[in-house]
Amino acid sequence: MKFLLIISFFNLCIISYGQRDWTVYETFKGNPKIAKTISYSDERSVKNTNDTVAVYNVIETKVVLFDKTKKPIKHIEIYGNDTIAYCIWNYNKEGKVSKQTDYITNNQLERFIEYNYKADTLIIEKIYCNNGKLFSTWEKHIDSNHHEITYFELINGKKDDNYITILNNLFLPWKEYQIDTNGNRNQFSELLYDNDKKLNSSKYYYKDSTKNSRELLHYNNDGKIVEKEILDSKGQLIEMTKQQFDTLGNVIQVLTYYKTDIKEPLTEQIVYIYDANGNWISKISYIINNSGKKYETSKTIRKIDYLYRPEISLHI
Numbered sequence: 030m031k032f033l034l035i036i037s038f039f040n041l042c043i044i045s046y047g048q049r050d051w052t053v054y055e056t057f058k059g060n061p062k063i064a065k066t067i068s069y070s071d072e073r074s075v076k077n078t079n080d081t082v083a084v085y086n087v088i089e090t091k092v093v094l095f096d097k098t099k100k101p102i103k104h105i106e107i108y109g110n111d112t113i114a115y116c117i118w119n120y121n122k123e124g125k126v127s128k129q130t131d132y133i134t135n136n137q138l139e140r141f142i143e144y145n146y147k148a149d150t151l152i153i154e155k156i157y158c159n160n161g162k163l164f165s166t167w168e169k170h171i172d173s174n175h176h177e178i179t180y181f182e183l184i185n186g187k188k189d190d191n192y193i194t195i196l197n198n199l200f201l202p203w204k205e206y207q208i209d210t211n212g213n214r215n216q217f218s219e220l221l222y223d224n225d226k227k228l229n230s231s232k233y234y235y236k237d238s239t240k241n242s243r244e245l246l247h248y249n250n251d252g253k254i255v256e257k258e259i260l261d262s263k264g265q266l267i268e269m270t271k272q273q274f275d276t277l278g279n280v281i282q283v284l285t286y287y288k289t290d291i292k293e294p295l296t297e298q299i300v301y302i303y304d305a306n307g308n309w310i311s312k313i314s315y316i317i318n319n320s321g322k323k324y325e326t327s328k329t330i331r332k333i334d335y336l337y338r339p340e341i342s343l344h345i
Contacts, residue, residue, distance in 0.1 A: 048140075049131070051116040053093055053101045059306035060099065060336040066091045069328045083325035097336060098124065114139070121146075140164070165189070173200065181208075199226060227252060238262060253278060277307055293319065297326075308333055 057064060069085040090107035105115040111134070119128040123146075130141040138159040145153040154167040169180040176196040182189040191208040201222055206214040221230040231244040239262050247256040251274075259268040266288060273282040279301055284294040295316070302311035310331045315323040 049106075049114060049116075051104050051129070051131070053104060055093075057099070057306075057308050057333065059308065060097070061095050061308075061333050062336045063095070063332075063334040064093045065332045066093075067330045069330075071326070083328065085328070096120075100124065176200070176203075178202075197222070201226060223248075225252070242267070249274070251278065275301070277301075277303065277309075279309060298323070304333065306333075306335065 092105040094103040117130045121127040131139040133139045143155045152169040166183045178194045181191040195204040197203040205218040219232040241262040243260045245258040257270045269286040271284040283297040286294045298315045301309040312329040314327045
């Protein structure tokens with residue numbers, strides 16, 4: 030059980046610099062087969078705050094296909110009308126990712142990653158280039174006896190990035206360090222939890238100690254984060270965010286207070302439409318100014334096909 034707890038709190042896929050993060054963060058109620066999300070946004074450098082109707086000049090589409098156990102097996106990204114990239118996952122008998130294959134424009138293979146799990150104490154991740162040549166190997170060594178996880182990257186047999194995470198007595202990440210070429214540990218974070226194993230404090234450290242910061246999290250009875258405070262190296266409040274949720278657990282209002290104007294928050298309101306399974310299929314965000322006027326800032330439409338429905342052809 031200790032090893033399972035350790036593994037569950039770490040993302041197995043270590044994203045290489047410049048590589049796309051294909052992680053599927055959303056969760057769905059029911060048994061989804063395909064989830065198609067279309068996001069509309071405005072990327073004009075100068076916006077007219079008197080607009081009464083939103084002007085969208087960017088359309089991004091993401092399509093995720095799931096297997097019968099709700100694991101994602103394919104993730105597609107579309108910009109405008111062009112498919113720009115997609116990712117395919119394979120799983121082993123234990124339900125763990127065994128291979129990830131990434132493609133870019135025109136179905137060109139970009140890279141593939143193979144995962145091997147050794148007795149729950151060692152995870153090996155091998156990243157290959159599109160020509161099949163090994164680019165690098167990540168190794169993650171799990172030592173539950175000493176409450177430590179070490180992970181490092183090997184390129185041409187030499188260590189490149191090298192990290193160590195110290196676990197607390199609940200086997201949750203506590204202190205994280207990067208190890209330099211001389212073997213010195215340079216701490217970059219410290220994580221603290223409440224009695225329910227929920228993260229309630231994060232400290233971040235930098236070479237320039239004046240940039241050090243701390244985040245404090247507060248939860249409601251449902252385990253949702255209702256308030257987040259960001260403090261500077263002197264413990265002074267930089268930013269505070271307060272969130273409200275609907276009965277289905279989605280954020281419907283965000284109040285953001287800044288150090289420069291702590292009394293007048295930036296107010297964001299989110300409006301949803303749900304399907305019969307309790308998954309949202311429309312999400313529109315608004316900014317509300319001090320006079321109470323709404324400005325639409327983004328819109329997301331989601332189409333979800335479920336396994337129990339007849340086969341539906343999805344054109345992308």
